[in-house]
Amino acid sequence: MTSLAPASFGAALQAARDAAGAQHYPEGTLYMVATPIGNLADITLRALQVLQIVDAVACEDTRHTQGLLRAYGIERPSSQLLALHQHNEAEAAQAVVARLAAGERIAYVSDAGTPGVSDPGARLAAAVHEAGLRVLPLPGASSVTTLVAAAGLVGGADEGAFVFAGFLPSKAGEREAAVQALAAEPRSVVLLEAPHRIEALARALSMLGERRVTLGRELTKQFEEIATTTAAALPAWLAAGRDRTRGEFALVLHPRPAAQDDNAEGERVLRLLLAELPLKSAVRLAAEISGAPRNALYELALRLRGERDQPSSSG
Structure with missing residues (x-):
């Protein structure tokens, strides 16, 4: 044998x-x-x-x-x-x-x-x-656990947890819809991609802005490359080197920062409280419930009240 x-x-x-x-x-x-x-x-x-x-x-x-x-x-x-x-x-x-x-x-x-x-x-x-x-x-x-081990996935509401999403759809519209869904996922997300689609994936992920992304290219091989950048900067990172679009890819979106979670929850709570309470009371309670900064909630409350008080137009 x-x-x-x-x-x-x-x-x-x-x-x-x-x-x-x-x-x-x-x-x-x-x-x-x-x-x-x-x-x-x-x-x-x-x-x-x-x-x-x-x-x-x-x-x-x-x-x-x-x-x-x-x-x-x-x-x-x-x-x-x-x-x-x-x-x-x-x-x-x-x-x-x-x-x-x-x-x-x-x-x-x-x-x-x-x-x-x-x-x-x-x-x-x-x-x-x-x-x-x-x-x-x-x-x-496994490329999944290999990249997770190197990425340093800290922070977020559920530190250490991650979701494996694998390959996103190849069609542009479906891929963008999948990325929009990932934007609401607070945990880390592991993705895989082929070299001929990595640039399209990077463009789709760029909508996630400042969310951190770790990319692993040619993992465990001679020309292995692991880099962490932001989703917004990922297309430019790929374009900065001739070889950066070659090889098989694994990517991991880092957990959504807790501040983003607090702000999103603060806005949700504030909208509910403004319907029932005076502005200052709604802001104070929303900050206590969500942990979001009171100043940011106060500015948001003024904007929401202003939008609500705008006269409606017809025609």
């Missing part, structure tokens, strides 16, 4: 057998195996062991996976590589389920990272669960 590997990965294969070989690998099980997102050394010992012992490897791209396995010194005939991608996942999943039901061990790998996270694999796992069979995950590389 294995051939002579480069010295570094030959040692890794032996380390995998030594460290993980004695563990239990049940038959009739689907092994969801995370693979590196760029740096080949980011493979776990347990992943190497599983990729050596399973009966077959289902994969997003058989040629890509064959190259990956050979890089580690693992040789498999093409008959042991099963194509399972977004265009055939439902049908191919049933073939995998049949083999699992017969007692085989099968690994699934996407082209890079963790299967099922903006990659094929979720429908396969669901089909295996539905058949009453076992899915065993092998954690590892």
Whole structure:
């Protein structure tokens, strides 16, 4: 099953057998195996062991996976590589389920990272669960957690929490609507994007103004670049370097600043109180309830009262 590997990965294969070989690998099980997102050394010992012992490897791209396995010194005939991608996942999943039901061990790998996270694999796992069979995950590389770890996501009402939004729609109108929805999300938001669409995404995100954005390009690879700027400045940052639009991208919107949350809540409360109370009382209570600055609320109250007292025009 294995051939002579480069010295570094030959040692890794032996380390995998030594460290993980004695563990239990049940038959009739689907092994969801995370693979590196760029740096080949980011493979776990347990992943190497599983990729050596399973009966077959289902994969997003058989040629890509064959190259990956050979890089580690693992040789498999093409008959042991099963194509399972977004265009055939439902049908191919049933073939995998049949083999699992017969007692085989099968690994699934996407082209890079963790299967099922903006990659094929979720429908396969669901089909295996539905058949009453076992899915065993092998954690590892993910562009999502890689960028979150480097971004320094502090502040906001729910510090540390984040939402994974993945790829936004490719059509301009739908993408802009999605960004408008993200503007109301107080938590951090992780996005993914391809190089041919990164500039369009940056233009759409620029409407978020001063909200901070961390961009990761070519994560874990030789020319990895991680930078933090504002959403408004993101298009200019991309345009400032010839190579900045190349490679695969992960982005994370930092949490919405608490001050923005307070101001938004202060305006909401103020509008309700102005309908029932004198201006100064409404401002005082709105500031106490929301935490928003009283001076800002007072100026807003004067403007709202002025708008309300304007005579209506007809015609």
